[in-house]
Amino acid sequence: QVDPVESGGGLVQAGGSLRLSCAASRTVFVLNGMAWYRQAPGKQRELVATATRRGTTIVLDDVKGRFTISRGSAKNTVYLQMNKLKFEDTGVYYCNVPDYDLATRLGWGQGTEVTVSA
Secondary structure, eight states: OOSOEEEOOEEEETTOOEEEEEEOOSHHHHHHOEEEEEEOTTSOEEEEEEEETTEEEEOOGGGBTTEEEEEOSSTTEEEEEEOSOOGGGOEEEEEEOSSHHHHHHHOOOOOEEEEEEO
């Protein structure tokens, strides 16, 4: 395995919760920060949240009030706490740098799949 390492996805009923974890110790992540993206089936990848030197931010309006991004005590770890999950949250969640162009250059890993049953 190579950074980033995503985990925590799974199958959950609507209204349930999941906590996604990402560990990324490579210098590029230390310098540029980290972010969560997601891609729903048949849809474009979208930015969900970011964690940089400026702080943590939920970018996607649809998940505000339900999702929280936080930094862990371990070096360069981030979490995405997802509460009150909806069917529309279903998708593959990826951890990468906040800048999309740089993220594309670095490449997208396998991600961690979140499936929310209706």
